[in-house]
Amino acid sequence: MNTADMGLSGAEGRTGGTRGQGPGGSARTDGEPPAGGWGKVGVPSTALFTDRYELTMLQAALRAGTADRACVFEVFTRRLPEGRRYGVVAGTGRVLDAVENFRFDSGVLDFLADQRIVDEPTLHRLARYRFRGDIWGYPEGEVYFPGSPIMRVEGSFADCVLLETVVLSILNHDSAVAAAASRMAVAAGDRPLIEMGARRTHELAAVAAARAAYVGGFATTSDLAAGFRYNIPTVGTSAHAFTLLHDSERDAFTAQVETLGSGTTLLVDTYDVAEAVRTAVEVAGTGLGAVRIDSGDLLLLAHRVRQQLDELGARDTKIVVTSDLDEYAIASLAAAPVDAYGVGTQLVTGSGHPTCSMVYKLVARADSAAGPDATAPLRAVSKRSMGGKTSVGGRKWAARRLDADGVAEAEVVGSGEIPDELRDRLIQVPLVRNGEIVGREPLDAARDRHRAARAGLPLSATQLSRGEPVLPTEYV
Amino acid sequence: MNTADMGLSGAEGRTGGTRGQGPGGSARTDGEPPAGGWGKVGVPSTALFTDRYELTMLQAALRAGTADRACVFEVFTRRLPEGRRYGVVAGTGRVLDAVENFRFDSGVLDFLADQRIVDEPTLHRLARYRFRGDIWGYPEGEVYFPGSPIMRVEGSFADCVLLETVVLSILNHDSAVAAAASRMAVAAGDRPLIEMGARRTHELAAVAAARAAYVGGFATTSDLAAGFRYNIPTVGTSAHAFTLLHDSERDAFTAQVETLGSGTTLLVDTYDVAEAVRTAVEVAGTGLGAVRIDSGDLLLLAHRVRQQLDELGARDTKIVVTSDLDEYAIASLAAAPVDAYGVGTQLVTGSGHPTCSMVYKLVARADSAAGPDATAPLRAVSKRSMGGKTSVGGRKWAARRLDADGVAEAEVVGSGEIPDELRDRLIQVPLVRNGEIVGREPLDAARDRHRAARAGLPLSATQLSRGEPVLPTEYV
Structure with a gap:
């Protein structure tokens, strides 16, 4: 039994994607399950990343004869985090991996049976479960607003209901990180951002966070697992421990330069910054790649260190700053001679908003079964009790409506016919058709899309101050 | 290649622990690696949950001849989250799993070679890497304060430095969730808390969060993966989608009760709460297990629903409330007729503090190699630059010093000899000895320990209002 290493196997990176696609668009390098079942292959099941009630609702619907009714579920949020002007869709590619690997293998079924979580007929249905429906969604990297139908999942109730938990886990986490990353990227301008938050979040959330940060505009990551899994470029400097290990700072710098070359980044704030910078240039020469400052008044220190480096002739030596940075701290360093920012805690925790409030709601259903021969009309449904959450x-x-200058002016959401003038402004794309993944793309496509989508928003979108959503959502 | 499903395999739960220990205290049910290497077994490597600089520092230290120097690293935090009165150690058991599975298999080594992250001698060293040192730490569930040496990792620099990132990932995440859980448990008193935040966080962070919540005092989880992996009891109700799927609320309730029995929990706020409660008791009878209210003014609704249930004769039917609860909302419902609380977002995001600020610092080292024959004395080391982070x-x-009444009055931290009167109040326990895991325990032990540790603190510890750490940290 080997359930769920969602983090490091899948489609986009090393073990799949364009490099390793199997027949039929499958991204499993292993192809079909081996004789022994799914237990020991490199693509584990995602089926247990699921709240128990999804399975018991299926059992009840099977018993009532309603499990195959055609359904439409949508993912959306009622609000952006307070003060935020736009959201960033991230995790879409991970959702596709999760849908593809949402299989109830024998270990999972044994667990469900042992614990009497569902009955025999439901276990049989789960054993055969493959998502056979359709998924449309905002492509990864797109921006979104309150009410944007970020993802639409269509199929039988049985098909769709089981995916709720894992779809929301991925989109809520990854989009929160990408939104923070996007704001930091705006603040950093042309200077590269290094993701280095692995130690501040769950070890696999860290891998997804590095991926989402890349979508949002980060250049590199310190997290080797993210490099392995998603081919994100990895970088590193050194820690205070390395300096403290050695008999002197000079010994430490010498050890590092001798093996990593003068292009390396030396950490200069273990003892005295000015002395360390002098030693660093003596040891590495004026070709020293960079110095890192990880504490103190970064604005002041960056200016002093730049001046000192220039005076020593190390004019091309870069300055990397790290130390509890967020988008505001990055912006405050815009006029400082800083060449790159390393960001940890505030990135992986969404800079004050570690999750989004995306929900997965049944919005329409038919009285009869889903499928190609379905004839019963879909009817809109919604919770109607007082007290919110409607x-x-x-x-x-x-669709995103543009003004005369080509700048976005409204997020238009409708359930009827699409107005002609919006037909070429539709945002949703097909991601899964009849259970087959059709929406895979390289991660760089999402990254590029995000940059373009953000650039298409009104200028006030990128103000860091608190504000309202920069586009109104219009329902038609 | 199958790196890192840290979430669902390991020692405490289904696939290991007391149920499946192999020879020599190993928790792998698979025993030694098969002929094909680690690639296809159920216990994947954790070695890539590591910042790149850990490996390049190792390379530099190997080159300089300092990689085998005896080192002591400590995990601690300089401060609690603002306003918090105590912290909760969680994740210790997961750290032990991560240390045991921290192996560089061929897939990982190929990646490191391909990307030229480290040189050949370092790859050879990594291929042989097993942690062979000692780890001491606060046992899981203990409370902690600023400066508490939560974990101490001793061995060669090579042994210890590589573990920094993954150890911090686990402790920072899990302890943040456990701290929030503990406050919620205080607020809930004797009423059970249900963890249901999977959809609000990364899908594997969710599993760890359910585990940490259990340590902090939660009773159950909605997350099946947490049930599978850690044997935490799982529970579930139903969603609005289930009611909307059916032609009427009555049809939905009937379907649920017919298959899950009258002991089930019916969701009563899809349309009109009073009507739903009436229908629920008509369908299930007065033996109905519970109703769930998920929106609106929970205080008001709980009173109304309780009165209505009592009038209908369903005096034993419980009321479960859910809907963006945090410790303050739970406390505000203390006088309401509520029987259980379901908590999601605020739990898995640490109720405003989604990570701790634990760091992993070299605090002492020798000039010569670690090992049983080591003779060189350890010398204390620390960062000394101005500007913080010292x-x-x-x-x-x-040690935790008690007052005359047996209530904790100080966290005493020292690096010299232990005063006699504190010898039986020492907090750290051995977790790993010479690379062998010795600190495994059932998850319930950590949960019980937390309850006892919290009860031993001054009464003001459990005030929800913002305050200072309830114990001072004294350095001797």
């Missing part, structure tokens, strides 16, 4: 029923499209 | 050098013990 939503707009109906299967929805979304 | 720490106290030296290998430290910790």
Whole structure:
């Protein structure tokens, strides 16, 4: 039994994607399950990343004869985090991996049976479970607003309901990190951002965070697993421990330069910064790659260190700053002679908003079964009790309306016919068709898309100060 | 290549621990690696949950001849999250799994070679890497304060430095969730808490969060993976989608009760709460297990629903409330007729503090190699530059001093000899000895320990309002 290393196997990176696609668009390098079942292959199941009630609802629907009713579920958020002007869709590619690997293998089924979580007929249904429906969604990297139908999952109730938990886990986490990354990228301008938050979050959340940060505009990561899994460029400097290990700072710098070359980055704030910079240039020469400052008044120190480096002739030696940076601290260093920012805690925790409030709601259903021969009309449904959490029923499209200058002016969401003038502004793309993944793309496509989508928003989108969503959402 | 499903395999749960220990205290059910290497077994490597600089520092230290110097690293935090009165150690058991599985298999080594991350001698060293040192630490569930040496890792620099990132990932994440859980448990008193935040965090962080919540005092989880991996009891109700799937609320309740029995929990706020409660009791009878309210004014609704249930004769039917609860909302419902709380977002995001600020610092080292024959004395080391992030050098013990009434009055941390009166109040326990895991325990032990540790603190520890750490940390 080997359930769920969602982090490091899948489609986009080393073990799959364009490098390793199997027949039929499958991204498993292993192809079909071996005789022994799914237990020992490199693509584990994602089926247990699921709240128990998804399975018991399926059992009840099977018993009532409603499990195959055609359904439309949508993922959206009722609000952006307070003060944020736009959201960033991230995790879409990971959702596709999770859908593909959502299989109930024998270990999982044994567990469900042992614990009497569902009955025999439900176990049989789960054993055969493959998502056979359709998924449309905002492509990864797109921006979103309150009410944007970020993902639409269509199929039988059985098909769709089981995916709720894992779809939300991925989109809520990854989009929160990408939104923070995007704001930091705006603040950093042309200077590269290094993701270095692995130690501040769950070890596999860290891998997803590095991926989301890359989508949001980060250049590199310190996390080797993210390099392995998603081919994100990895970088590193050194830690205070390395200096303290040696008999002197000079010994430490010498050890590092001798093996990593003068292009390396030396950490200069273990003892005295000015002395360390002098030693660093003596040891590495004026070709020293960079110095890192990890504490103190970064604005002041960056200016002093730049001046000192220039005076020593190390004019091309870069300055990397790290130390509890967020988008505001990055912006405050815009006028300082800083060449790159390393960001940890505030990135992986979404800079104050570690999750999004995306929900997965049934918005339409038919009275009869889903499938190619389905004839019963879909009817819009929605929770209607007082006290909040209501939503707009109906299967929805979304388009971004532009003004005369080509700048976005509204997020238009509708459940009826699409107005002609919006037909070429539709945002959703097909991601899964009849259970087959059709929406895979390289991670760089999402990264490029995000940059373009953000550039298409009104200028006030990139103000760091608190504000309202920069586009209104119009329902038609 | 199958790196790192840290979430669902390991020692405490289904696939290991007391149920499946192999020879020599190993928790791998698979025993030794098969002929094909680690690539296809159920216990994948954790070695890539590592920042790149850990490996390049090792390379430089190998080149300089300092990689085998005896070192002591300590995990501690300089401060608690603002306003918090105590911290909760969680993740210790997961750290032990991660240390045991920290192996560089061929897939990892190929990646490191391909990317030229380290040189050949370092690759050879990594291929042989097993942690052979000692780890001491606060046992899981203990409380901690600023400066508490939560974990102490001793061995060669090579042994210890590589573990920094993954150790911090686990402790920073899990302890943040456990601290929030503990406050919620205080607020809930004797009423059970249900963890249901999987959809609000990374899918594997969710599994660790459910585990940490259990340590902090939660009773159950909705997350099946947490049930599978850690044997935490799973529970579930149903969603609004299930009601909306059916032609009427009555049909939905009937379907659920017919297959799950009258002891089930019915969701009563899809349309009109009073009508739903009436229907629920008509369908399930007065033996209905529970109703769930997921929106609206929970205080008001709980009173109304309780009265209605009582009037209908369903005096034993419980009321479960959910809907963006945190410790303050739970406390505000203390006088309401609520029987259980379901908590999601605020739990898995640490109720405003999604990570701790634990660091992993070299505090002492020798000039010569670690090992049983080591003779060179350890010398205390610490970063000394101005501008913060300094720490106290030296290998430290910790004890909790009690007052005359047996209530904790200080966290005493020292690097010299232990005063006699504190010898039986020492907090750290051995977790790993000469590379062998010795600190495994059932998860319930950590949960029980937390309850006892919290009860031993001054009464003001459990005030929810913002305050200072309830114990001072004294360095001797």
